[in-house]
Amino acid sequence: MSNIAIIGAGPGGLAAGLILLNQGHQVTIYEKDHRVGGRSKRLTFGPYHFDSGPTFFMYQPILREVFERANIDFDKYLQLTPLDPLYTLYFNEYTLKPSSDINQTKEVFESVYPGAGNDYVKWYQKQTTKFKRVMPILQKPFPNIFHFLRADVLKGAPVLHPFQSVYKYLSKLIHHDDLIHTLSFQAKYLGMASFEAPSVFTILPYLEHMGGLYHVEGGLNQVNETMAQLFIKNGGKLLLNTKVDRLWIEKRTVKGIITDQLHQSYDDVILNADFAYSMLSMTKDKEVKTYHHQKIKSMKYSVSAFMMYLGLDTIFDFDHHSVFFSKSYEGYLKRLMSESSDVSDMSFYMHNPSKIDKTLAPKGHSSLYILVPVPNLDANIDWKTEQETLKKQVYATILEKTGVDITKHIQMEQILTPQEWQDDFHVYKGAVFNLTHGFNQMLYKRPQNKFKQLKHLYLVGGGTHPGSGLPTIYQSAIITSQYLNTKKA
Ligand SMILES: Cc1cc2nc3c(=O)[nH]c(=O)nc-3n(C[C@H](O)[C@H](O)[C@H](O)COP(=O)(O)OP(=O)(O)OC[C@H]3O[C@@H](n4cnc5c(N)ncnc54)[C@H](O)[C@@H]3O)c2cc1C
Structure with a gap:
């Protein structure tokens, strides 16, 4: 049995924690925030609740496997509602509704x-x-x-x-x-x-x-909340509002963590916080072979997300998931990838869970979430001024394509830009989907679950193998827990 610290209570950290407890380890999760979930946590503004990030829940067998490996009955704790159609896609001339x-x-x-x-x-x-x-x-x-x-x-x-x-x-x-x-x-x-x-x-x-795609009552954030409750129930220690300042490293070996200037000793440490942010803030430059600070800065990072969380005084009939394609989708993708500061004619995604889930807003009201994929902080965009342009564009597109003027119903509007993803969520460059997934940053070229450069350090989450997205994040937790499973012999 090992004494293990996990840095971060995101989906990856929570999944790893649950499995490791069942393997007989002693596990402590350090989470800087006041609640669990990271980029997938619940956001609450007045009476309206939202998923901060993930809303697409696909390929449930992996999450079921996490529960199985933790010896927990999945169906007792999580109820999934299948969605049909999968989504509504708004193109220039028509809408399409693919199904499972x-x-x-x-x-x-x-x-x-x-x-x-x-x-x-x-x-x-x-x-x-x-x-x-x-x-x-x-x-x-x-x-x-x-x-x-x-x-x-x-x-x-x-x-x-x-x-x-x-x-x-x-x-x-x-x-x-x-x-x-x-x-x-x-x-x-x-x-x-x-x-x-x-x-x-x-x-x-x-x-x-x-x-198929599924909805969890209360939003996908509830998967994290449930896992956190089970983690505590099964004997894990969850320390909220506890930021880890540095990894305690001696001779290329991780000895534990440093928090509030105190050295806490652990047999093994699992890093779930954003990989690039962690290397830059929790290690000294050149302390880690391969991933020295200059290398981290030169790696390729994903796009970011401009978020609009809206509380409305009505419930619209929009489907659960909708994607609004820009007039010139190819042009939009090219601008996005070249980090252009031109935010006109953007594509965006709209999430309308209140149509089937009454727990997210007061009676007759709804919580509507809009995500516009935008360049990360490498692009020269002044979000203080551009957010107004982008908001107007989103509202105008919804009106044009659906005939609905949602601006008349807004009771609460909360905006989150790439800057907040970096400052509040500790996501380097606000690149919310982590390192990109070109072949030069995948498989053996991606930071490994058993971190080769420092002994006793393991990685889980979107920045490690196999990649970003909930199914692969849960898989990273399974792989790491297999490395640490001393019972298997
Ligand atoms: C807007 C958005 C939409 C997304 N949509 C989807 C989707 O629909 N489907 C999907 O599968 N995936 C989606 N993703 C991607 C991915 O599933 C989520 O980002 C997921 O939350 C990443 O999980 P993670 O375990 O890698 O880490 P994170 O969620 O980033 O969790 C890391 C945790 O570490 C904590 N932490 C950071 N620094 C410290 C520190 N110094 N000390 C202690 N704790 C610290 C953070 O507070 C956080 O709780 C989306 C992401 C975003 C942002």
């Missing part, structure tokens, strides 16, 4: 051009094969280049197409840009554009179409 029913989505595709339904089915079948081959690779550690010789990797190689982008791959199968966007906007979950994200990530829309 393959036949319904086939019809949706067929409505755009003759033969598109069959093209969709072919895409679906190819992704079924890809998914079966790719998942085993992502479920294991990938610490060095020799892992390319593993049987599962060799088997997966023919479907990986590592140098083809999501967009290029899809354009060979689907012959209309709106439908390509329907199966590629998910690259933004990784903070990337479809023409730069590696084609392996077409498994993201596949996970939605194959496995």
